[in-house]
Amino acid sequence: MQQEEYQSYVEQLIPVFGEPDFELVCNQVMAHEHASINLIVKIELKRIMTPCKKSIDLRGRVKGQCHQYELDGYTHWLDDVAINTYHKSIERYGSYTEGVWEALTNTRNNFRVLHKNKELISTSEDKNDDGLFKTKLIRFGHYLTRSENRLRMSTQVTVLLPNGNLIHGTSSDLSSSGAKIKVPAAFEYGLGQIVQVSFPTLAKETGIKDLNGDFPYRILGIHDSEESDSYRWLRLKMEANHNIISIAIDEKLNKNKRRTLHDQKDQVVRVRTQGYEHCFLRHTTNIPLFFSGDVLKYAILTDHNESLWKHWHDEKNQPVINHLFKAERMQFLTKPGLKASRTHFYSFKHDHEDRELFYSMMSSEGTQQERLLFWHIGAKRKSWKVIRLSLFELEKEDKERLLTVAPEMEGVLSTLTHMGILTEISLPDTQKDYLLTDKPALAPKELNPYRHATAPISQAHALYFDSAPRRTEPRFNYQTLVTLHHPQLGDVTGRTLDISINGLSIQLDKAVQLTKKSDVKVTFNDLQSLDKNTPLSRIGYHVLKVASNGINIQLHIEDSLKTQKSKAFLSRLIEHNIERLPMDYEQLPSMEMLKIMHQLLLNKLTTTPFFIEKDNHKIKTRCIGVNFPLNRLNKIWQHLGDENTLNLEPIFKTRVRQLLVEPLKTPANQRSHHHEIYLAVVIKDGKIKSVFTRMLQEFSSYNDRLTFIKKAKEHGEFLAIRVTTTAVKNPLSTTSESELSQLAQHAIHYARALENELSSIVGCGEIADITDEVLIRLELG
Template sequence: MMQDHDKTLYDQLLPLYEMEGFDDLLFKLTPTESNSERLIIKMEVRKLMSACSRPVDLRGKVVGECRRYFLNNVNHWLDDVAINLYHRRLDIYQGKMTQGLWDDLHNTSNSYRVLQRQGDVRAAESMDTVETVPLRFGHYLSRSENRIQISSRIQAFLPDGTEVNGSTIDLSNSGMQVKLPAAFRYDEGSTLVVYFPQLGDECRLPELFSGLNYRVVGVELNFNKDSFQRLRLRLVTSTDAIKNAIETKSTQDTVSSRSENEDKFLTTRSKSYEQIFLEQTSSLPLFFCGNKLRYSLLTEQNRSLWDYWHDERNLPVVDKLFSAARLQHLALEGLTSSETLVYCFSHQHSDKTFFFSACPTELTPELRRLFWHVGSSRPSWRVLRVTMAKINEEDTRRLQDISPAYIQQIDELTHIATIQDLTLETVNSDYRIPIKPKLPSRSLNQFVHERDPIAAIDAVPSVLAPQRKEPRYQHKTGTILIHHTSGELHGETIDFSPHGLNISLSGPFSGSKSQEVAVTFTDLKRVDPNAPLGNVPYKVIQISEDRTNVKLALLKDRHSKHRSHYLQRLIEHNQHKLMLDSEKLPDAPLLSAMHQMLLTRLSVTPYFLVRRGETLQVSGIGTNYPGSELSRILHKSAAAGMISLAPVLGEHLSKYANGVTRQRNRLEQIRHEFYVAATIANGVVIAVKSRSLDSFETPEERKFFISQAKKRGKFFAVRNWMQPIDDGSQWLNSETSEQLMKLSTKRTAQLEHEFADLCVYGEMSDITDEVMMRLEMG
């Protein structure tokens, strides 16, 4: 086979072989070669142009399906890549099957021999894959027409005229799903001309032989790296030929038809990824009824943010973050959505916790610098982004079908707020770069929150599962609680469990959460003096607003196991006398409605990584449309119809995800900060450069990068957050899988393998405004 650098030379010489002027052309094209070298080239041309009567049989030699073709009076077995190459190269070889053409057909880009030589076998990819098809959250495929599942041979011509052969998977009046060779590129939005030779012959419809225009509306990820790419196509040509073919085939007993089967796979996949996002997001969603905060939606990852907004009594005070003045600004009439940064810290005084918070618009430059200096040096320093969106009539109409019984409750909701924690400990010193103003610290007292009253906020878990570690039982029995400052307080139990206690006290308790107390069960000790229920050490979990009700957890010491076992036996022997304190689970329809409203209002860009051998791949990136500016950059930097993390992470997923994917000393979560410069010309992104925070040595170097980025186009700062996924299969419903198995065992297996290989959930947030404010460049 000719070398790549010789290919241009030979392509000019081969069509003129044995024709007048060949020697002159050879001399002109090789002015620096010697006569002996020209002779070698001439001999190579003679060899390439020698007649070849051997058949080409590529079965088992290429990645793709081969078909039989009768060419030059010989039967050949070629795949789609080879047949297209044959037609393109035939004129160069003067319309004959020659040794050169025979060699070309055996050395196509999808030949196993070529792949092996290049070290590019698909089963052992050497680079992480950062590009994927976007997942449109909150949007599911639906059809107003039935489809039939039918496998029928088709011929498709790509926009550049390349012919590919494939088959249908299912067919409807307005669209179809097809399998075409994976060796070719298919751009979403492009138009294909499709011929139906088999269907036209079976249904006797001449129009199916003339070619129909279809637009590519979906390209599925080829996770198995097999030889086929699945496409969803929409019919563009106005015709009844497909409708007539479906009616004809539907009347035949040999056709196995199942309606909407592929949509079920796509919807199941989307909903499973959505569930991961809803249960793993680090953002804290809040639901308002007018000016009143009504619900918070809790996940494992946002619980720390929820717990942060609890005072020394462990009572929720996050509603104080939304003062009347801030709500008026965030929920301004006529705005569909708004957002602001909020700087926060807490201060302990007289065993009480006081929270301070301020938005940039509430601070003068001097007050802002004072707030930064005082707050950023404390462990309680937080930088939050609050996004507020209005619940509109479209939401109500969409939710009527989901939760008709709860429509009145949903109607009462007016706004959704999402809190993102943008704090990164390594950049806290940035806030102390400006000179501290000569203002007294008491100037910040205007930003302190009121402590009371405590709002009744329902903390709704994002998953319909019991949250308690053990059952609780209602029972009243006398107790004495001893605390180092409150002294001795008499009371009685409200409910208890082997490891927990809820007590009503005769007087106010002056302690704080996490402090230790000793509890004696006086009534139970009188019944059994030997019971290990005297001076039992407990830790304070929560204190009521009037401080007369305390919730406690048993402290672990060398006697705690004996005490909990005693209480467990006490419960078991008195089951008939005790009333179970049932845990109140969230209403499923209301929770579903909350989820639907969140999915259409993404404040972050969620993404999911799977492990394929030794590499990581992006299996999905959640989006809304039209999406944020960051999301649009991720779209513009990818192929048509795709979305990519490359503008931020480059092609180094493994490097940045190592902390949460390694087997030993694995981290629970990691955070990165990236600075991204997008060069834009005539509204088109022509280059993107990304640098991680740790690649800069000084703040001045970061400022220079930002200024240069803004001169050339756009600057973005991105906060990237990752956490490990231990068992991705748990989000693929087993009952749904069983139903899908009836439609296609292969597609179901692909879906199960995809979720079994999930290893990382991540989120990206655009923090450009926060960085520009922090570095005082905006």
């Protein structure tokens, strides 16, 4: 019999070797085997259970760094894998035996073992597919808070645990206030524990003997390693007040070559992170808002959230979103001492005599009967929306930190008190959910308290996320007499304020009742009198915007054959007088203003952004942006992945076409795709065992959904998410291009590599946790 054939018997009998009932168990286990097999097994057991007196030195024999250990009276040189194996083997064999010695000299990273198994290591196609949705983790906004020097180098450390164990580790990121170190997984580590760390190698290199002393650190995070289960990563925070670590870091960095390399790496990390951050900001469907008390001051717009912003414009195309955040609501959401708050709004529009009337209800307002009536009346309309407002107080420390970045913005910062993120979480497919309950026997007039006032209009500044110009053509300040004609209003005279080939801004002599849906005819009186053969009479224009006074109006020319000659004349007029026509310059936000707002937003993510690339003709998720500490959803993806990657496989693996491929076929800057997905997180003994997901369309009925939710809660946890995917045409913003240009001046090879990496992004998305709203809408909350 070969060793492999009787080895299973040996493994079964190790726990009972030396026990009084060993012979009985042995006979039972091998009852059907020949007596010779019984003898061979006993001989092998006696051999591996013999006490061992040999020291082990794995230096140069394993793929890993070895440290000296005193164990059971013997001195060994072991790496992280071996020390982990030692503790597991000692527990199994009971003491240091020949079996333990063999386990330590045959670990998986032993060069001899690696060579032997070289041809057995292969990656199947299925395994490659499993890795398509493991996304690299990028910590958004992190570089903004790190003003201190840090040393990104590998240096040996020793760690004294609270139970007295002294272990060896290796640092990868060291600063005066914290550290990240790699330690063996064989030992127990607890969040919040105080450990004593010393830096013998750094002490020798810098000549600072104090580094051999013990420095108290608190464990803030414990992460498994992607590469090996034999070690873990600890995130530590310094608990003492001294500057010895800072002095050591400066000593290492003061060497010109290392300082230059450090600065370059720091800049590369910053530019890379900012590249992904700006791609996210450019493609988000959320609206960032900034408040001064209960007054909305600023909104940050993109091509993808502008439709939600435009939704809150009245029939004259004037912004009225300020009524959503009326004083009593904001006072409730910004109570003193409340650092953050979150609420939902239900809303719809009602057209009445050429007026657009807005209705909104905050989730905490009204009675249950009023809310159900609001749902039944509103959810039947196309204008129905459910939106979430996440509100954060701007603390003094935030403002002080930002003033170090842009001190000239002190006047703006001093007025801001809160920032908010407005997220739409409704879908056309979910509107029927709000009609599942019986309609209350209340009169519709009961909703009148939730109707918005028609005045005043919002005075908030809508700023584009980037400082790039948005106008498609230049405008010029030019005044000339015009007559506006409307079938119901007749003729009204006025003058142009500015003019372009396709647009007009005019000031009428009297107020008119026009809306953004109106079509009018415009005659250029003075210009027409100069040349009667030129088609400058009764040119068709669409109304874009009407000022609240009804006098100032913005127009856009009709795109038709009738207007082609008129457009050609206006083009020649502008071209021939270009030197005399003063340009009406677009008012762009300052880079400093945007920089401040971006930094505030990137530290307060309310959704999880992810980025898509095409690799070898396969669509895959590349990176994911997070804040620390990780939110509940990201902790689930991390559990399925590892320390540096989050695994989004439960969302995308069987739905690549619906969630990734089809959205990327939609022309960029046109439309984002949204899907609702339910998650059942199976938890056993406090640990996540598996995650099951179902798209909304995959449920056969309402009862099917209820059953899924009920079972999810029975076996663990239920979560609901809204996944948004957007095609990316140009991932580089003007800010990203500026940062890359600065990096190229010092390290062009890094700049080129980063530009290629960022340019290969083909899609961007967001994952929003909408669990609470789903449970409320299904009357399960």
